[in-house]
Amino acid sequence: MRSAPVLRIILSTALGLCSGLSAAAHPERNEGLSRQDVGIRFMGKDPVGPLALVKHGALVQVPRSACREWGSIGSRWAELDEYGHIVGETAVLRGGYYDVSKCDELSLKLVQGRLGAGVRVAVDASYIEPDFRPFRASAKVRHALENYANQAQSRITPEIAEERAIKVPFSRRVLYFTDRKNHTWAAIGGKTLLVERWNGKDWVREYEQHCDSNHLTERAFLPFAVTDMNRDGQPEVVVRREEGMGEFYGDFVISRAAGAKWQDRGWGIFGSTA
Numbered sequence: 502m503r504s505a506p507v508l509r510i511i512l513s514t515a516l517g518l519c520s521g522l523s524a525a526a527h528p529e530r531n532e533g534l535s536r537q538d539v540g541i542r543f544m545g546k547d548p549v550g551p552l553a554l555v556k557h558g559a560l561v562q563v564p565r566s567a568c569r570e571w572g573s574i575g576s577r578w579a580e581l582d583e584y585g586h587i588v589g590e591t592a593v594l595r596g597g598y599y600d601v602s603k604c605d606e607l608s609l610k611l612v613q614g615r616l617g618a619g620v621r622v623a624v625d626a627s628y629i630e631p632d633f634r635p636f637r638a639s640a641k642v643r644h645a646l647e648n649y650a651n652q653a654q655s656r657i658t659p660e661i662a663e664e665r666a667i668k669v670p671f672s673r674r675v676l677y678f679t680d681r682k683n684h685t686w687a688a689i690g691g692k693t694l695l696v697e698r699w700n701g702k703d704w705v706r707e708y709e710q711h712c713d714s715n716h717l718t719e720r721a722f723l724p725f726a727v728t729d730m731n732r733d734g735q736p737e738v739v740v741r742r743e744e745g746m747g748e749f750y751g752d753f754v755i756s757r758a759a760g761a762k763w764q765d766r767g768w769g770i771f772g773s774t775a
Contacts, residue, residue, distance in 0.1 A: 539571075539623070540554050540555050540556035540557075540561070540626075541554070541555040541556075541622065541623070541626040541627060541628055541730065541731075542554055542567075542571055542622065542623045542626060543555075543620060543621065543622050543730060544571065544572065544578060544607075544620070544621040544622075544769070545619065545620065545621075545739070545751070545752035545769040545770075546618075546619025546620065546725065546739075546741065546752050547619065547741070547750065547751075547752070547772065548599075548604075548606040548607075548751070548769075548770055548771070548772040549572070549606060549607040549608070549609060549621075550568050550571070550572065550604055550605065550606060550607060550769055550770035551563050551567040551568050551571050551769050551770060552620065552739070552752055552753075552754065552769035553730055553737070553754050553766060553769075554567070555730050555731045558731055558732065558733070559731055560730060560731050560737075560754075560756060560766055562767065563767070563769070568602070568603075568604030568605060568770045569603075569604065569605055572593045572596060572605065572607045573593065574593055574594070574595065574596070575592055575593060576592065576593050576623070577590055577591070577592050577612070577623075577624040577625075578590065578591050578592075578593070578609070578621035578622065578623060578624060579621060579622050579623075579624050579628065580611075580614065580615070580616055580617035580621055581617045581618060581620045581621065581622060581726060581728060582617045582618050582726075583617075583618045583635075583676065583678075583725065583726050583727065584631070584633040584634060584635070584678060584726075584727060584728070585620075585630055585631045585633055585726065585727060585728025585729065586630050586631075587614075587617075587628075587630060588614050588615050588616075588617050589611060589613055589614025589615045589616060589617060590611075590612050590613040590614060590624060591609040591610060591611050591612060591616070591621065592609065592610050592612050593607050593608070593609060594607075594608045594609060594610050595607070595608045596608070599772070601773060602770050602771055602772070602773075604770040606770070606772065609621075617726075618725050618726040618739075619725055619726065619739070619741075619752070620726045620728065620739050629729075629732055631680075631727075631728050631729035631736075632680060632681035633678045633679065633680055633727050633728070633729070633736065634678070634679055635677060635678065635679070636677035636678060636679045636685045636687075636699070638677060638687075638699075642699070645703075645704065646675070646687055646689070646697060646704050647671045649697070649704055650671070650675075650689045650691070650695055650697075651671075653693060653695060653706075653709065654691050654692040654693050657692040657693065657711070657717050659715065659716055659717060659718055659745075660715040660716070661716065661745070663746060664716055664718045664745055664746065665718075667718040667719055667720055667746075668719055669690075669691065669719040669720055669723075673723075674689060674690040674691050674719065674722075674723060674724075675687055675688070675689050675690070675724075676688045676689075676724045676725065676726075676727060676738070678727045678736065680734075680736070684698070685698065685699040686698050686699070686707070686736065687699070687704070688724035688727070688738045688740070689724070690719075690721070690722035690723040690724050690740065690741075691719045691721065691722060692711075692717040692718065692719060692721050692722075693709060693710060693711040693717075693721075693722065694708075694709065694710040694711075694722040694724070694740060694755070695708065695709050696708035696709075696738070696755070696757075696763060698761070707757075707761050707763060708755065708763035710722070710755070710765065714744065716744055716745035718743075718745065718746075720743045720747075721742065721743060721744070722740055722741070722742060723740065723741040723743070724738050724739070724740045724741075725739060725740070725741060726738070726739040727739070730754075730756075731756075733758075735756065735757040735758060735759070736756075736757050737754050737755070737756045737757075737766070738754070738755050738756075739752055739753075739754055740752065740753055740754070740755065742768075748773060749771055749772065749773045750771065750772050750773075751768050751769055751770060751771035751772060752768070752769050753765065753766070753767060753768040753769065754766040754767070
């Protein structure tokens with residue numbers, strides 16, 4: 502294993518290529534947060550830790566100290582499925598400190614219901630389940646979307662043979678969802694991140710994110726959940742990001758605003774196998 506200082510330099514360089522992830526630093530855990538101070542807190546999938554924060558109806562920057570303040574032992578978190586619906590509840594068992602990210606990586610125990618897609622919200626938060634549901638696309642519509650996405654991603658070729666060999670079926674890289682007004686989107690992962698909107702006849706691209714990297718595989722981006730974190734009626738999509746063969750990984754959020762404008766809301770904490 503690389504020494505922590507060398508690994509920190511490698512990770513900070515790689516993580517900055519897409520969306521400016523920075524490692525949080527806080528020397529001591531702080532358990533003194535009151536409910537009125539914390540807002541609506543969301544935790545991510547892997548590593549388990551801070552993902553997003555809503556205060557006064559707006560998504561705001563997660564504090565750098567959050568990964569040592571959130572998730573006290575015994576705290577309860579609601580498990581959300583792929584469409585933001587509560588399906589279970591977990592409790593924090595322990596936290597392991599990772600000296601590269603300077604964050605606690607939490608372990609959870611299921612105490613009620615079932616595990617969700619990998620997004621959690623604090624049980625004492627004023628979270629309201631959104632009205633998102635699956636979109637049952639026909640074979641023709643799915644095929645058209647796959648061809649459209651492949652055209653956008655085919656120009657990217659990883660430089661290492663092992664990375665080029667990684668293949669992820671399209672069905673496992675796409676998340677279809679429809680809102681209460683029957684607006685439909687598909688968030689697509691792979692070598693890039695795409696968001697397409699279905700207008701009833703064609704797929705229309707609303708968002709694309711790509712990275713300046715030679716190590717983008719079909720596992721580089723994986724959208725795995727959608728919800729409405731700030732209750733504005735617009736979707737937030739949670740995405741897993743992985744570099745190369747998994748040397749670093751973490752979750753981040755993209756959010757849609759009026760006018761079909763999508764914004765990268767930033768990362769939670771990151772993990773590494775390097």
